[in-house]
Amino acid sequence: MKKVKALVLTGYxxxxxxxxxxxxxxxxxxxxxxxxxxxxxxxxxGHQEFLKGYHLLVFDGGFSWGDDHGAGVLLASRFKxxxxxxxxxxxxxxxxxxxxxNGFQALVNLGLLPGFDGSYKSREVxxxxxxxxxxxxxxVYLKTLHSPCVFAKGIKTIELxxxxxxxxxxxxxxxxEKLFADHHVVFQYATPExxxxxxxxxxxxxxxxxxxxxxxxxxxxxxxxxxxxxxxNHFTNHPDWTRKKEDLKRQGLPLPExxxxxxxxxxxxxxxxxxxx
Numbered sequence: 001m002k003k004v005k006a007l008v009l010t011g012y013x014x015x016x017x018x019x020x021x022x023x024x025x026x027x028x029x030x031x032x033x034x035x036x037x038x039x040x041x042x043x044x045x046g047h048q049e050f051l052k053g054y055h056l057l058v059f060d061g062g063f064s065w066g067d068d069h070g071a072g073v074l075l076a077s078r079f080k081x082x083x084x085x086x087x088x089x090x091x092x093x094x095x096x097x098x099x100x101x102n103g104f105q106a107l108v109n110l111g112l113l114p115g116f117d118g119s120y121k122s123r124e125v126x127x128x129x130x131x132x133x134x135x136x137x138x139x140v141y142l143k144t145l146h147s148p149c150v151f152a153k154g155i156k157t158i159e160l161x162x163x164x165x166x167x168x169x170x171x172x173x174x175x176x177e178k179l180f181a182d183h184h185v186v187f188q189y190a191t192p193e194x195x196x197x198x199x200x201x202x203x204x205x206x207x208x209x210x211x212x213x214x215x216x217x218x219x220x221x222x223x224x225x226x227x228x229x230x231x232x233n234h235f236t237n238h239p240d241w242t243r244k245k246e247d248l249k250r251q252g253l254p255l256p257e258x259x260x261x262x263x264x265x266x267x268x269x270x271x272x273x274x275x276x277x
Contacts, residue, residue: 059103
């Protein structure tokens with residue numbers, strides 16, 4: 001059976017490519033880690049890749065170009081001026097894009113999100129410095145809202161790790177209202193009980209307006225989120241895994257191998273299998 005081909009970006013400060021590549025392979029994709037130079041000027045390193053050969057593109061986490069001019073800014077600029085036409089064609093063909101943490105920051109700088117009314121060239125929102133003034137390395141609870149996002153299918157709540165210093169979602173009030181009215185908001189930060197965080201720290205770890213943790217475009221094919229689904233690729237990634245192991249053992253239930261983050265990737269892979277393969 002032909003497999004969904006996923007491209008995970010590498011290079012210049014991106015550092016979650018191995019985890020993301022691994023998670024996608026567990027989810028059933030044929031995943032490849034590709035340096036951005038292989039997409040832009042492959043002849044200089046003896047090999048070239050093209051976006052058109054893939055079905056799923058992942059802007060993974062890290063600190064691209066050291067975030068020297070703002071988180072995700074230089075990655076977005078390099079993509080826009082070298083691969084802008086390719087990425088527009090990629091989206092038009094119904095393929096999928098996900099941006100995680102630094103990747104989310106790049107997608108909003110590119111204008112691919114929120115993609116109001118199919119427009120992918122306008123920057124409407126921002127991800128800026130955490131209200132705490134500190135880099136946050138923690139686990140958060142998310143609740144899923146009704147949206148067209150294919151990656152969120154069947155997920156009501158989920159717990160995922162975060163690691164960012166510029167994760168506060170910010171936009172003018174009218175843009176925030178449009179995001180909710182048009183179902184662009186996919187994930188909100190929540191309490192352990194699955195209720196809205198209502199801005200309360202540490203449930204909302206960065207001060208994001210209206211607890212927004214992830215958004216999608218109008219089609220639901222482009223997703224950006226600050227938490228790291230690839231960081232929960234195995235049961236033992238969770239800091240409470242030994243407690244959970246004992247709870248399951250006492251209930252006579254088997255231990256899961258996968259972490260909950262795999263659900264997000266598998267949703268994307270299965271969608272592509274049905275729609276494009």
